[in-house]
Amino acid sequence: MIDEHDYHLDTLAVRAGQERSQYGEHAEALYLTSSFVADNAAQAAARFVGEEPGYIYSRFTNPTVSLFQTRLAALEGAEAAVATASGMSAILALCMGHLKAGDHIVASASLFGASIQLFNTWLGKFGVTVSYVSATDPAAWDAAVQAQTRLFFLETPSNPLTEVADIAAIAAIAHAHGALLAVDNCFCSPALQQPLSLGADLVIHSATKYIDGQGRVLGGAVVGSQALIEPIYLFLRTAGPTLSAFNAWVLLKGLETLGLRMKAHCANALLLAQWLETRPEVGRVYYPGLPSHPQHALAMRQQSGGGGIVSFELVGGKAAAWHLIDQVQLMSRTANLGDVKTTITHPYTTTHGRVTPAAKAAAGIGEGLVRISVGLEHIDDLKRDLLRGLPDAT
């Protein structure tokens, strides 16, 4: 085991938490076993009541999953992490661990669609209420607080308009009211942004996105202090939406290249965003790394790069957006993101297809908006691909 305080993120990503079995394997071992055998009855009893460390059953935890948790916690600068079957089960487990009937959440309006569904439909059944506010207006968070507010929840940068929330300012408001701040760090990953260091209490990941980064598995995690992770772990231990050992092993491989990939995603996305800004067919370009972005200065303080997601408005509206999406040959027409392969989507009719037109208008999601998750293909090939569906309007 290495001391996580002595090493840089790139080193932790390949080494933190490393342990070897009696065989001395170099790569991380994959423990595909549902349960673990005790030496005797006394040891089994001690393990079940938690008097002796040791593995019991892979729903509670597993050495490969534990290693992924340790490594991810090190990357976020956290005491503890608990891995889950998907990003959504991470958010569910956080809520089950920390909320009760009657509690209130303040959340950013521009959340991932399934997070809104989870809060409104499923937590709503148990009497949890939610107020949605602008991610970019800390005063709105303060104004939305009620006596029963227990949790602040935000994503930054947001999907698809890349709005950047001021994590430190919103954390201070949450704490002044005795609430916890949870940040969905999916768009940045710990390679670009460490919300705990800015005052957040808990960090959520959809490991399906940049942490895997190669479109192979679903996974998720919640990261934070031991005390705040414990109730989330206890829910998962009972309810079971935990990460499989196989997926944990794949995600460990993803973490090894996370820093390199994020640098390359940021570099490609910046070049693409700068080029899009020069195109006559394109109206606004939304990318935190551009000086024209309304929260550019905040983004550059809070993140070590602009990220890999670029959205832009086509002057020609929906017809132009669909034409572009139909003409590309290299980019994948899929709503997934955070992958080495570039993906392109029309948020108005896909990720936000079931949101009412009025709500889309309020959120600023227009019919001409296109979102690209910029992958690691060569930038010239990406530009050429867009030119297939982006004839010069002048």
Ligand SMILES: *Cc1c(COP(=O)(O)O)cnc(C)c1O
């Ligand atoms: C994809 C995503 C999730 C949900 O993650 P899954 O792994 O698909 O369950 C949550 N938040 C954000 C920002 C996402 O992009």
